[in-house]
Amino acid sequence: MYFLAIETSCDETAAAVFTEEPAILANVIASQTDLHARFGGVVPEVAARAHLQRLLPVIDEALRQAGIGLRDIGAVAVHNTPGLVGALLVGVSAAKMLALALEVPLIDVNHIEAHVYAARLAAGRDIFPCVGLVVSGGHTSLFHCPNPLQFDLLGATLDDAAGEAFDKVASILGLGFPGGPAIEREAATGNPQAFHFPRAFLKDERLDFSFSGLKTAVLYTVRGQDATRPVSPPPPGPWRADLAASFQQAVIDVLVEKSRQALRRTGLHRLAVGGGVAANRPFRQALERMAQEEQAELFIPPMKLCTDNAAMAAMAVEKWRLRHEAPLDLDAVATYRPRRQPIAQS
Ligand code: KG4
Ligand code: ZN
Secondary structure (H helix, E strand, O other): OEEEEEEOOOOEEEEEEEEOOOOEEEEEEEEOHHHHHOOOOOOHHHHHHHHHHHHHHHHHHHHHHHOOOHHHEEEEEEEEEOOOHHHHHHHHHHHHHHHHHHOOOEEEEEHHHHHHHHHHHHHOOOOOOEEEEEEOOOOEEEEEEEEOOEEEEEEEEOOOOHHHHHHHHHHHOOOOOOHHHHHHHHHOOOOOOOOOOOOOOOOOOOOOEOOHHHHHHHHHHHHOOOOOOOOOOOOOOHHHHHHHHHHHHHHHHHHHHHHHHHHHHHOOOEEEEEOHHHHOHHHHHHHHHHHHHOOOEEEOOOHHHHOOOOHHHHHHHHHHHOOOOOOOOOOOOOOOOOOEOOOOOO
């Protein structure tokens, strides 16, 4: 049984082919980073148009790499939420068209939940029940995941997502877009203790996050308190590297400590991490140390499965086993409001 999956929620046009094991046969990603870089962020209309131009060639390439034809496809999976609605619509329309024409099931997959599932896919074995941490450009959420299809929200960001904070601080420091990898590079030579930036809710019971105060603290350090002054990015050198390293450390401290609290409070010993920020090496190392201290197993997929991709839609296999199909009037939904659950011990 072959599944074809489609991802167009933001600025990557992606298609994947996997089997029901699930095993990945192809994972093709056409990045639009170059298109958006000159705007300093993703422009929704530009993203949607680029998806339109690229999606069919990307699907063709995925089929070619998997060594199969369209007629071999047994089900079509698509990320239909959350994301930029115009961008999502391109993928959802294509998936519906293919499911209808091939007379195969259509399976809807939540993009955020799929980021957690990417860890299951990479592990090649069951990782549930686990705590799931999704840290991307649009989301920072902690979940209690009793099984591959249940995601109970333990906490989320109340303002900026962690990746968004990386992108905005990179822009303040004049490091370009996307900000995450640029900050990581800059921070490599900086002192993470040079500035003490705020760590919101660190001592708080809640498992929620807030990164907008941190971003503002970096802004004030660079520009001074006078809001009428223009922001001019600092010149390259140790001061800029220290700013990047201290900012990165503040984000890491909060993400790692909240994950530790989530493990303790659910009584679970497995942590699955996904989303673009999970590509950050110092973050991965800090998670590894914490997991060792908590005697927990840590599941972080390799880079290509951390950032946006269609292979993580292999969560569709779990739905397909239970015959959870989507209707052909499936819609693209921009916002995701997961269930908030009181913390239960597993
Ligand atoms: O999951 P993703 O590819 O797309 C979304 O669904 O948002 O995540 C993209 C985000 C961006 O904000 C990017 O700056 C951040 O992940 N990111 C990183 C790194 N690589 C990507 N953040 C920190 N360090 C990195 N190495
Ligand atoms: Zn994502």
